[in-house]
Amino acid sequence: MLDLLDNLTTHFNSKENLVTLIIEHNEKLLDFMLNSKLANEYKKHFFEEIAGSLVFKEKALLEVLENKELNNSYTRFKNKIGLTKKGHFLQSSELVVLNFPFKDNILLGNAKDNNTKSNELFYHEILHKNEIESLLNQKVLCNFEMHGHGDLENALKDKNTNYLIKGNNLIALHSLKKKFAKQVKCIYIDPPYNTGNDSFNYNDNFNHSSWLVFMKNRLEIAKEFLKDNGVIFVQCDDNEQAYLKVLMDEVFGRDNFVSCITMLSSTPSGVKTAHRNKTIIKTKDYLLVYAKNSLLIQLKPQYKEATTWDTHFNLYFDREHNRVFPLSHILRQNGLYEKLKATQNYLNDKDFCNFIYSNADKIFQTGKSLPERIRAISLKTENKDIPIKYESDTGIQYAYNGRRMSFLSRSIHSVLSSQGIEQKIAILLCDFWNDIDFNNTQNEGSVSFPSGKKPEQLIYRILDMVTNENDLVLDFFAGSGTTCAVAHKMNRRYIGIEQMDYIETITKERLKKVIEGEQGGISKKLNFKGGGSFVYCELKEVNLKIKKDICNATNSSECLEIFNTLSERILKRIDCDMHALTSEEFKTLSLDEQKEILCNLLDSNEDYLNLGDIDESTWEIDTKTKQYNKLFYSK
Known part of the structure; x- marks a missing residue:
């Protein structure tokens, strides 16, 4: 029997990988077992013939893998003292995964690049539901601290208080559920990606099936925090995106899937290109977006500033005389045409920008969508080159030579630019975001967090899309505190949960600097000057x-x-x-x-x-x- 297991473990690299393949009924695994030199033995022990077909007995193979007779000193000793469930494999639906990160260098401030590894132990424990007695009961909170204006007792009574909590996020969520159930408008989390790249503080390297259980436990309880019109954003990469999508379909319902947003998160340069002959370089991350109830959500459309002039806007409407002229004719009259001929991008010219913004309700392009009745009127010979005014459900509209007049003013929207929130010619953002800088966030918030920190602009966009002032935001993988910091600056309420010890030296310190008015990230753009408060506390460890x-x-x-x-x-x-x-x-x-x-x-x-x-x-x-x-x- 051990030969059979050794053969499988060797061929598929590890026991952990083998367990995942067994659970998935992986085609390559089954093909190997049925066509190897030990095929007869595999069939004898792990397959059953039913109605002329071979049926794979996955439980039998999993039980043997977990069996106390395995020739491994560590497993054998665990069995000896009673730590392993003998002869019984626990289905993932019956499991809860706890994770306990313990490290020699807690802050790892000396990490120089993404390949620097810590001398770290990171244990995740899988518990059967029968083993969970008081694990998920409410816990004692301790080490309370009040930061900012106000006093602690009044803050604890106030439903608008912001919280930063240290502790295991699964246990913390269960402790907070009764107090905050159905109150959260937006959840954003950036969980460990399960990549095996432990460059800074989080060990991502779970067994695949354990990682999915780990996420399932947390998503199920997180759902209970969302308001009926609430939305959750989960950031991930290629490594688990497809599996996480299926899991979130199960937890939130396929009908509540909103989008999978692709984000350009890095550039193909430096060490990333070292293996370009063997792989396609990864430059993107994903945001999986789900609603508590997709019928109830309201999303604020998001725009990015246009960087080039759309030459389709080439007509000018003289409203006073109800006449249309080529835009070039009007530019020439204003002394701009010759100047612009030498310019690569019109939007870089200050005088041109002043002109088009001042005349945005006159500059237009034409589009096809037009009521047939209005089209027929507009195409009459006597109406050639004459704008035709008509009313629609959205207000006064114009037709020109059988086409709808679409004015530049409809392309001007509020965007977060380098100067703040401004009215700019803008492009509607859909499910591909390539305008956020992920590469220069190291010192946002006046704290150093070399790997894993998310840009404040990203969180701003998410919160601007789905929340209003005073709405409650939750991030239970708080990390360096970006979500909490941005929520604070945008006057949203927030709860941040983080179990790592750096919550005391990085996350908390960052939020204290926010209160003091630090001017990094989006602060200057929002004209944020500081103020506000939060309560820090910890789950009481035993x-x-x-x-x-x-x-x-x-x-x-x-x-x-x-x-x-x-x-x-x-x-x-x-x-x-x-x-x-x-x-x-x-x-x-x-x-x-x-x-x-x-x-x-x-x-x-x-x-x-x-x-x-x-x-x-x-x-x-x-x-x-x-x-x-x-x-x-x-x-």
Whole structure:
């Protein structure tokens, strides 16, 4: 049996990859099993003949892969102490994925490029629903801080308060659900892409199936936060986009799919071109957009400033005399025509721009769409070259020689330019955005976050499209705090959730600078001068704090010392054999394997302190913190 498994694992590179292929009933996997030299053995153990056809027994193969007899010291030891479900594979629909990022260099401020890796341990734990007892109950909040104007107690009572919360986002969302359900107008998240590129702080490298479960858990609870007319934006790349689309169809419903926006996010230069002979260089990201109810959403059209003059606007309407002239004739009369002949782009000429904006309701091009009755009137011989006025559902319109007159004024819209929000000749943005600079965001917000920071202009566009002032915005992968910072500058309410320790040194500090009036990103464009406030707090850590200490240990003895000196109140898993930790077998495991074993022995239900346990003397929760929790969780 082991030969069969080794053969599959070797051919398909890893056990993790093999599990994904089995779940998918991958054609290449099945073909390999049925046509290899061990085909008869594979058929005997993992296929069943029904009505003349071979049926793949995926569960049988998955159970063997997870079986306690696997010849792997780490897996064997996990089985020995009771950490592996023996003979039972957990279907993804029954799982919850928790992730615990622990690192030696928390900030990684010395990362020089996208290829710099941290010496990091990132454990994600898969829990069966039967194992989840109090995991998703409301948790105690601690370390409250008030930043900006106002006092903390009043802020906790105020429904308009902004929040930045440190803690596991899945657990935090469940803690916040009762308070904020059906109140969020827009969710934006930029989750780990599952690329295997851990260049700064987040380890993206989940097993594919685990990543989908990880996302499913969070999307399902996030949906409960959305108002009926709310919208969610999820940023991703090619690696998981197709799978994530199917998952979001399942969670939000295919009828509520709004768009998949493609964004030009990088340029083909430098190290990106090193493998151009073997691959097509990636320069884009995606935004998957879903509505809570697509029938109820209202989107504000978005525009970008036109950079070249549309020469189709070549006619001029003299309204006073009801006559039409070539635009070139009018430009010549105003002394602009000869000057413009030497200009590559008319829109670069200040005098030309002043003229066309002043005469935008007179300069026009013609289009086909015209009521047939009006077309017939316009085409009469006596009406040749004469504008015909008529009324439509949208107001007064004009026809000219059988075509509709489309004025330049209808192409002028509010855009966020380098000078702020201005009325500009603009182009309607659809599902391809190529005008946002993703390459110069390193120091937006006056904080350094070399990889993964999103441009403030991107978040501005999203929030401008679907929200109004005072609407509530949620980002539960807050990262460097771009979503919260932009929401603050746009006078939107916000909730940011981040579990990484850099929330204290980067995210929180960025928002403090926003209150002080930092002028990076979109601040100058919006004439933002500072002000406002937010409340910072943390989920109260219990077992999670110990897991961090274990993962920061430098040797096996230090790990065991941390684990063995825990108080009796710290809950370990009662279904495991702790005595095996003193065995020679445990000592033969690598340090990372020992750390993961010890972390898994700590009950994940006790990672954070349940709100119902706040009064237990063991936890020494002070009176003020109890009072703040009461205020926060009260309706």
